[in-house]
Amino acid sequence: MYKVFVNDKPLFLTNEISKETDFQLFLLESIDIKQLIIKIFQNKIQKAFLYHPDEKEIMKTLKSKIPVSKAGGGLVYNKKGEVLFIFRGGKWDLPKGGTEKGEEIEDTAMREVEEETGVGQLRVTKKLQKTYHVFKRNGIYKLKITHWFEMQSDFEGIPVGQIEEGIEKVVWIHPNNISEILKNSYENIKLLFEEEKVSL
Template identity: 55%
Template sequence: MQCIFVNDKPIYLTTTVEKETDFKNFLLKDVNIDLVLQTISKKSINSVRLIGHDKDKLMKAFKKKLPNVIAGGGKVLNNKGDILFIYRNDKWDLPKGKAEKKETIEETAIREVAEETGVDGLKIVKPLPVTYHVFKRNGKSKLKITHWFEMYSDFEDELQPQINEGITKVEWLNEKAAKQALSNSYANIKLLF
């Protein structure tokens, strides 16, 4: 089952029909995406399930429902095993951002981490799962598709939050502090841990 988040509530893409309880079922093929977004915003609804026939084509079909924004980001570790977090909109997050033209997704991820945190010397270790979430910009819903990478840097200088992007803090967090930060983070970030 693939998952797209809307304000930390999941939309599941599935081929299985289950009896509705605290979730609603819709057929993916001809669903009105605005109706789905209205439904998932209700307090009594914990998730939405969009049902299709071919599990290999579910995400492709969903991507056609909304404009796509491609982004890259990083879960960066240092030589102590600490993880680089940013603090924005009263939540802990990982650095990420929108891809620019003629840029590989790996280049996007490294550039965005460096811009948002001031960290350099970034090296990609391995790809991590891609996450999906729906957000609103200028009154229009969009699907953000974020390609994540585990990265390493031995950077030890002062961290520099990108204030003009709303980032108020950048910190290296040890395992215990990272766990605590994740309790005030986003569902799609928690998937990376």
């Protein structure tokens, strides 16, 4: 099953029909995806399931219905075990951004971390899950697939937010304070930390 966030609300892509009643179920093959996204953005739908019988075809089918934007991002730890967060648009987030032509996704993630926060001396320690969310740019809805990497940094300077990307603050957060920060973050970002807890 995949979770795609639309306006921070979950759209579940599944090949199983469960007996829950608090969601709307649609057939992925026949759904007008744009109409569904608009309804979610208008708060007419809080949670929806898109059903497709073949799990291998689910993401392929969704990608055929909506343009895809690929991004890379970093969950960065410093020597003290603190995590790098950015504050943008009123919420806490992790540094990420779109790939450039011909760029490997791991390189995208490291470049974006450095551009958005000024933090260098990065090395990837492991690949994390991908997250999915829908955003609107120039009147077009797109599916953003972000490839996340856990990174370590030996950087000891002061992080600086990329102003042209609207980043107001860049801070290192102690693990004990992360749950507080996540209260004002995105569902996709929370998912990454659920995964981190499992691996700690």
